[in-house]
Amino acid sequence: MEPIVRTRDLRKVFRRPQRRPGVAGALRALFSPAFAETVAVSDVSMEIAAGELIGYLGPNGAGKSTTIKMLTGILVPTSGVVEVAGLIPWRRRTENARNIGVVFGQRSQLYWDLPLRESFELLRAIYDIPRARYRVNLDEFIDILEMGEFLDTPVRQLSLGQRMRGDFAAALLHDPRVVYLDEPTIGLDVVAKEAIREFILRINQQRGTTVLLTTHDLADVERLCRRIVIIDRGRLLYDGTIEDLKDAYGRTRRLVVEFAEPQDHVVVEGATLEHTDRCTARFAFDRGAISADRLITALVARYAVRDVAIEEPDLEGIIRRIYLEGISPSEVLRP
C-alpha cells in the first residue's frame, strides 16, 4: 500500500544571525552579520502507512517539532522529499491543511474568549464541513469526550483536561486523514491521560485515522503504539516495533529470587548476582545466552526457593540509554 506520509532524506537547516557581545559587536553585526547554522533535522527518511499509529520519540530539541512542522506545511525543508496524502505540504499548505489535524499539548488552537461550541462552529465554517457530517462528528465527540457540561463555557475558563478534550475534538471535526499529536497528554492527571489515550486509540481503530504521536510519556507509547521512530540531534536512530527495540537493546533481564531460608553465598551459572540480603537475591542475565527456564531450574536444584520473579527490561530504561549513549547509524534497525 502507498504510504500516506513519506519523507526521504528530509533535512532542515536553520540559519540565524549570531549576536556578538557589546555595542561594538552590535555595530559590527549591523554591517557584517555573522550567521550560525543549526541542523535541526538531518536526512530523515520514513514512511507511515495509512491507519498506523506511530510514536515519534526523541529528547528535547531532537528535531521532532521541526519534522512535524514540515509535515504540516508551515516549514519549508532545506532539502529532501516530504509528502502527505500525495501533496507536498509546503507547496500546497491550505490543501494539505484539509487532510491533517494537529493537537499541541502546550498550545491551544481554540478561540480563547469564545465558548467551546462557538469555536467548533467557526471550525465548521473554516473547513467547510457539511452540516450533517459536522453534527454526527460533534455529537460523537461530545459523547465520548464528555464535553456536554462545559460546551458553553469560554475556553479561558476551562481546566487543562477539559481544554485538551476540546482541542482533540477541534482537530478532528473535519475528518482529517492524518493527525499529528504533539505531547497531547502533557500536564494531565492520570484519569485525563487515560481518557485521551482511549480517544486516540478509538479514532485510530474506528476511523482509520493515521496518527503520529510525539510524547515524553512512555506510558502513552506502550499503551498506544506498536511502532516507534526515535530521533536525536536531527538524525533517525530507530524505526521499528517496541518489541524489536526491547529485544535489541534490552537483552538484560533480571531474576529476583526469594529463598525459603537465608543463604550466605549464592552462585548460579550464567547469571550475575547484583544484590543479595541473604533471604532474597537479584540476578542479571542475558536472555540471549541463557533462558529464564534453565536459570530457575539450576537455582531450584541447588537452593530451597520460595518465589521467583522475572523483570523485563522497561522501555523507559532502554530509551534513556539510547538518549544518553546514542546508537550509531549502522545499528539503526528497520522493520
Place this chain on the structure above:
Amino acid sequence: MGHSLRLDAYLQFASKAFQREATYRVEVFSEIGSLVLRVYLIRALWTALYAHNRAPANLPLHTIITYSTVALLLSLIFEVDGTRQLREKIRLGTIATDLLKPISIPGSLFSDGVGTTLLHAMSVIPSLLIALLLVHVDRPPDLAAGAAFAAAFALGYAVNFLLNFCMNCVAFWTLETFALQLVVRWLSDLLSGAIIPLTLFPGALQGVLLHLPFAAVYSTPLFVYLGLIHGQQIGRALLEQIAWLIVFSGLGAWIWSRGRDRVVVQGG
C-alpha cells in the same frame, strides 16, 4: 496558494469577533460616557476659537462642528484595529497554528475587524443620540453626496485596514511595532484631517497632505460629507482612494508573503 473564497467562514469570523467584544461590556459602557464628553468639548473648543477669530471661507462654525463630530465618529470606527492581533500572534508564535488552517489570515483579520467595529458602532448609538442633542450636525447636502460619502467611507475603511495591516506585518521582523505605530498614529492624527481639516493648513503643505494616503482615510469622506468638494472633484478623490487601495493591497500582499516566508523558512 489560492484560497477559495468561502464567505461563510469570514462572516463567522466577523460574528465571533462581535460576540467576543460583547463579552467585555465595561469597556463598551465606558465608551458611551466618553463620547458625549468629547462631542461637548468639540463644540466648546471651536465655538471659543471662532468667537475671537475670523471664520475661514467655506468653514463656518456649524460646518467645523459637523466636521469634527463626524470625524470623531469615524475615528471610533477607524481606531478599531483588527490587525493588531497579528502582532500578538507573531510575538507569541501562535501565527503557526493559524497557518495550519485552510484560510486566508489577512481575510480573517479583516472580518474580525469588521465584527469588532460593528459592535463598537452599535454600542455608540445611544450616546450618539445624546450627543446630537448637544450639537447640531449638518446632513450631507444631497442624496448623491450621501451616497458618495458611503463609498468614500468604505474605501477609507479599506485603506485604513491595509495601513494597519502593513504596519503590524513589520512585527515579522521586529516582533514589536509599538513605537512605529505610535509615530504613525501621531502623524496620521495630524495629517489625515482627523482633528483639523486639511484646508486649514498653509497652501503648499495642504497640497501635499491632500494627496497622502492618510487623507484618503479621513479627509476624503469628510469633505464629501460636508459638500466641500463637488462633482468631478468627488470622482477624482474616490479614484485617488482606489489608487491608494491598490498600492497598499500590493504592498500588504508583498510584506505579508515575505513575512510568512520568514516564519515558514526560518521557523519564526
